[in-house]
Amino acid sequence: MIHWVLCTILLGNPISSPLQEEPIQVPVGQRQLFLDHGCIAQLQDLHSTMHQPVKRGAVIRPDAVSDGSRVQTYGSVPLWVPDEQVFKMVYMAFPMENHGEIGAALAISKDGLHWEKPDLGQGVSVRGSTTNNRIFVDRKLHWGDNALWNVIYDADDPDPQRRFKGLLGAIGRTPVVSADAIHWTQLVGTAIPSHDTSTLTYDDQNHRFLAVLKTFNRFGRAAALSTSPDFRIWSTPSPCFSTDDLDQKIAREVIRNRIHDRRFTVPLFVDPEPKTDAGPTTGRIPTWRAECYAFSIFPYEGVYIGLPMVYYPTGEELPARNNSDGFHSIQLAMSRDLTTWNRLGDRGEFIGPSPIDKGLIGVFDRQELIPPSRPVLRGDELWFYYTGLKTRIPPYSRNSDGTARDPASLTDEERDDLADGWSAICLAVLRRDGFVSLDAGPMPGTLLTKPFVLEAEKLCVNLDATAGEMTVEVLNNNQQTVCCSKELPGNHPRTEVSWKSGHLAGLKGETVRLRFTLTNSRLYSFWLE
Incomplete structure (x- = not known):
């Protein structure tokens, strides 16, 4: 294909x-x-062509009672466990009505397509039931200290108690290890500074762990890199990837095209397009620009491939004006040294939003798209498990002026869409090595x-x-x-x-x-x- x-x-x-x-x-x-x-x-x-993976839709939905309406990952992917002959996926579940019940959960699959959420027998009540698939690194921790975003499987670690590795915490990261992805131990070592996003991967080319962390620069959100040879002691994070001046010029056109294309979800809050490059004319949250919200890195055939999660803020979130609304696209980059990155595909979408022109139900990846830490190699295909969110603002919760939306104003389709859930983990499949081809015509x-x-x-x-x-x-x-x-x-x-x-x-x-x-x-x- x-x-x-x-x-x-x-x-x-x-x-x-x-x-x-x-x-x-x-x-x-x-x-x-x-x-x-x-x-x-x-x-x-010859000409060079960048290709998009083919979408297969949502594979892990918020369908367990303990999930609430929102399931997502930041970087975690299905991990093949040879001894058990299954994939394990650690994700975060968000019952939004009670932040105290937000936490990590486990899904299991034999084929990567059909997933089960087993009762882990942890005995903690979530949404009124103790039968759930929840993981508790430390039961004293609550959101966001209990956020287990980044989980990998290290089959080469000689200690079976350290085969699963992850980073714990929504603000700042603590290395944690596990034998089964259920029972975790915090390591005494270097605390890793980060804001609310990070990704983790193992660089088998150079025998080191790579943690990509959220930081800030003059363009807003950006990425920093910390490395470790043993998963315990980590280097001081250094700038790794950011949007640049060209991204800011492109952002105006990207946002303009998006808000006028009714095939796609338009953010609820959209500021007037600024007359200068300085940002919005009112308020204090910069909009109409491009930021690197998160960044995934994985080694691939002697090079490093990056998946920038580029965020286009369109308007200040009302009424608080303490954040922004906007949309994401997952783009593609490559490097040979983790320092100099080449942007591929003219900075276009590698994985972009799905249209809603044929209906809302089941279309999760409309507005926010979160990249995986790496694809899963399945035969001659690369499987990308990414998170798709229908909206950045909780769906159907507000009007465009920031006032609360009356639930009675929802259409039947909007009610069904709300019941369908806010986010899901989606799958897109690419031919192995299929990022870029050299093409000839007649x-x-x-x-x-x-x-x-x-x-x-x-x-x-x-x-x-x-x-x-x-x-x-x-x-x-x-x-x-x-x-x-x-x-x-x-x-x-x-x-x-x-x-x-x-x-x-x-x-x-x-x-x-x-x-x-x-x-x-x-x-x-x-x-x-």
Whole structure:
């Protein structure tokens, strides 16, 4: 299936002189993607396309009594537990009528699609019942000290009591560990400063834990990074990612387009568009700009991929004027050093809101979208579990002037929508390596790689040539063709290249290049085996 195309950039000229380049590293088994020009020497008549994952809808809904109307995560994803042969997902449940009952909960699944919420036997009453799936790190803690946002599974930890790891607290973070994701122990170590959002992942490329924390700069909300080799002692957070001046220029058009597009939910509170870039003409909460509300980082095939949760505040929240209304989009970025980030897709939506033009019920990801810490690899697909909220302001609670809305004014559909819940955990599926492809039309296009030392005997590709074909040549240090592949048609998330002339086995240890020729096809990645 071809995913939604977000941006197309024609690439026709050499990126650099191929004769002047030093060999790059192409480790055996590591897929080479086209998120930047890391492996590319020349492109001719190809264009680069960023793709969106295909949405599968809500998979964890607020359907347990103890859930209330709102379930969500900040970064936690389904964790495969080999010993139990199940996925476990830790999420936060929000009975909004009683903040004292907000807390962490556990869902379990065998397939990642159908989820159960088991009675954990903790014996604590939530919404009048002690039968629930609630997790209590410390029963003395209440919202938000009990917020268990970020949970990962560390199969390599030699101590089985530390296999599950998480960060505890809504303001500030404390490292916690568990053997079963139910019973948790707080670690004595470094307290990690953060505001109400954070994400956590394990960097298996460099054997360290990455905590992305919420901070602030001149553009508003931003992200900082703290790292740890042992999950106990953490580095001082340093700035990691932020929106910039270009985002602020783009924000005006993004907000303007959104509030005039009736296919999508429009925030309840919308200030008049400011006449200058200084923010709103009244009040004290800046609006009509772009902020990085949260940021997820995960290592992927030798690079880091980032999921900025970009927030577009549209208006001050009334009547208090102490926060803002607005909407989110999940965008895409990449880095090789966690410092310099390349924004992909012209800063467009990687995962955007779902339309409501066919009805409200079941459409949770309308206004706020919260990214996962990383996707879950399922065969040849990447599964992104993200949180979708119908509104930022509690739904149908207020009028546009900030006064309380009369429940009698709700339509039948609005009442059903309210009963359906405020938020859910949703799923979107992407082809493995399918973030960016190099595409050719009817005219053949070519990709020449940078030189590298060949350390394998097989070349594999992730290719969609349903309507065309691809061939590959292997060039030696003198730019001479020493291997030529057979034509490869069809759609192949992973396949080995077959050779018409020559073979790779006789070239091991030599410096080579690859020249791909594509016709009516998309190339997502290549790798050596």
